[in-house]
Amino acid sequence: xxxxxxxxxPAWQRVVDQTKHAIACGALKSFNTVESVIxxxxxxFLVRQTANLPRKEEASKLAAKSMADASAAWRDPFSPCxxxxxxxxxxxxxxxxxxxxxxxxxxxxxxxxxxxxQDSLIDAGDFAALFACLRQFDGLGFYNGGVVAxxxxxxxxxxxxxxxxxxxxxxxxxxxxxxxxxxxxxxxMVERRCPERRAACVRNLSPASRCDWHRRSSxx
Numbered sequence: 128x129x130x131x132x133x134x135x136x137p138a139w140q141r142v143v144d145q146t147k148h149a150i151a152c153g154a155l156k157s158f159n160t161v162e163s164v165i166x167x168x169x170x171x172f173l174v175r176q177t178a179n180l181p182r183k184e185e186a187s188k189l190a191a192k193s194m195a196d197a198s199a200a201w202r203d204p205f206s207p208c209x210x211x212x213x214x215x216x217x218x219x220x221x222x223x224x225x226x227x228x229x230x231x232x233x234x235x236x237x238x239x240x241x242x243x244x245q246d247s248l249i250d251a252g253d254f255a256a257l258f259a260c261l262r263q264f265d266g267l268g269f270y271n272g273g274v275v276a277x278x279x280x281x282x283x284x285x286x287x288x289x290x291x292x293x294x295x296x297x298x299x300x301x302x303x304x305x306x307x308x309x310x311x312x313x314x315x316m317v318e319r320r321c322p323e324r325r326a327a328c329v330r331n332l333s334p335a336s337r338c339d340w341h342r343r344s345s346x347x
Contacts, residue, residue, distance in 0.1 A: 134218025246273030
């Protein structure tokens with residue numbers, strides 16, 4: 128991947144401008160949500176719920192329509208896509224698209240220009256397109272590889288959610304405030320707790336390795 132040349136991706140300002148245009152012309156159907164935090168086994172999950180009943184009813188109608196559309200003759204929504212949602216090209220093989228029914232602001236799709244199946248593996252070119260976007264702005268990219276992974280469209284697309292803070296900052300914050308696991312090539316899985324506890328719990332280690340770990344490492 129170090130030798131892979133990255134294509135040019137649209138700048139962040141282009142994403143912002145296209146979002147404003149899509150909202151103004153009614154192409155973007157955003158859902159208002161209420162955020163809540165659920166904690167389970169010391170892990171905090173951010174949950175977003177539809178804010179009001181009309182929106183919930185609209186979401187149900189959209190889900191029913193999606194099921195009806197799936198049983199009817201299928202039309203690829205990405206080829207051609209709605210021009211009001213199109214942010215721009217990412218090289219020749221991909222383009223950046225606003226997610227029409229978004230819950231998160233500026234939720235983006237990295238779509239292949241030509242049809243490729245969603246249940247196929249992502250390859251170096253897909254990663255290059257994603258990385259090209261991440262060079263323009265911080266975000267979290269993910270891929271639902273087919274229906275079993277939750278994808279509703281068979282045309283290959285990765286998803287990208289911009290972050291308010293650099294990912295390194297979020298990782299550091301999580302490390303300093305919760306239990307996390309660090310894989311070690313020789314010592315198994317090490318559970319390290321937040322610094323204020325000043326303690327380390329070592330799993331899957333032999334007694335000798337455990338003593339060596341406690342002697343040579345700290346929780347910081």
